[in-house]
Amino acid sequence: MPESCLLRTVLRIPVSSNHRKHGFTIVEVLVVISIIAILAAFLMVAAQGGRDAAGIAKTRVKLKQVGEWMQLWSGSNDNRILPSQFDFIDEAEAGASVSPRRDIHASDDNMFDDMTRGQYQGTWADILWTENSLHQTFGLLDRDEFDEAHLLWESDSPDNTIYDVYETFDHPFRSMFVNSRGPAEDLPGYFAANDFFDARSDDDADGDTTSKIDRYYTYAMINSPGSSVYLVDSVAGETISDEPEPWLYDFATEADGQIIDPTTDPQGEIDYRYGGQCMLLLLDNSIKSVPTWAERGPEDPLNGIDNSLYGIGYRVHDLTKRVPTP
Secondary structure (H helix, E strand, C coil), rough: CCCHHHCCCCCCCCCCCCCCCCCCCCHHHHHHHHHHHHHHHHHHHHHHHHHHHHHHHHHHHHHHHHHHHHHHHHHCCHHHEEEEECCCCCHHCCCCCCCCCCCCCCCCCCCCHHHHHHHHHHHHHHHHHHCCCHHCCCCCCEEEECCCEEECCCCCCCCCCHHHHCCCCCCCEEEEEEEECCCCCCHHHEEEEEHHCCCCCCHCCCCCCCCCCCCCEEEHCCCCHHHEEEEEEEECHHHHHECHHHHHCCCCCCECCCECCCCCCCCCCCCCCCEEEEEEEEEECCEEEEEECCCCCCCCCCCCEEECCCCCCCEECCCCCCCCCC
């Protein structure tokens, strides 16, 4: 017997096999690809949901920090509520003791030149930014074009221009989610302060009187801090009026017999950027996520149901009947 045949006999190796290996059919390949695509979609949804949840959590932390900074400022300023807007120019001219924002490069030649005026005017964000030296915290070292030693954001809370320099800047006074529309669309969403707390004198604000003294509310004057809105998500800027008009189109109003839904046809300043909800920072430093409302209120109930912001327990106006303190 030849050696090769003997070897096959001993090892029991068949000379040939009638079995053939089959490859995948096109149908089987398509089924596998479909399953992989579905699993990938589930993973993407889960990952996006995780990112959204993390973003919402961090936004709440930011609002909580703003509330804590507000309390610290209040403790150093006679229990006053942080103004949504301020204008100290009249008081400075009258010799009143005021606390302007720091700017060591302001001119001493004319106390009220354009640069110095900026020290006495601004919003809540400018006060908190300056009081807490946040330009140092965030390491904003860009220099003023006219003075190499002058920090651009030393005394002013950064506006949209900072994103031209730092595209991913983590602004402490803006949301982790972008504006859904408006001129600053796709930039981090605004937290807007309720202008019920505009401390500017009537003369500063609208020219109706000759008042030259800024006026403030204190926490003791507010009827219900736990339902009084200070900050709300907005697409428009750092403040929002306490009057109905700028908010009007954020509510489900009737037009030509049709109900305008702010989630599908948004037109006003409020931004429901968290899956159809917006966040409120209340004066007791609590944070609420609120779904779209029919109207701000107080108005007549829509279809007999009070779906207003006031109807669900939150207010932006007439928070106290007592006169603001000078």
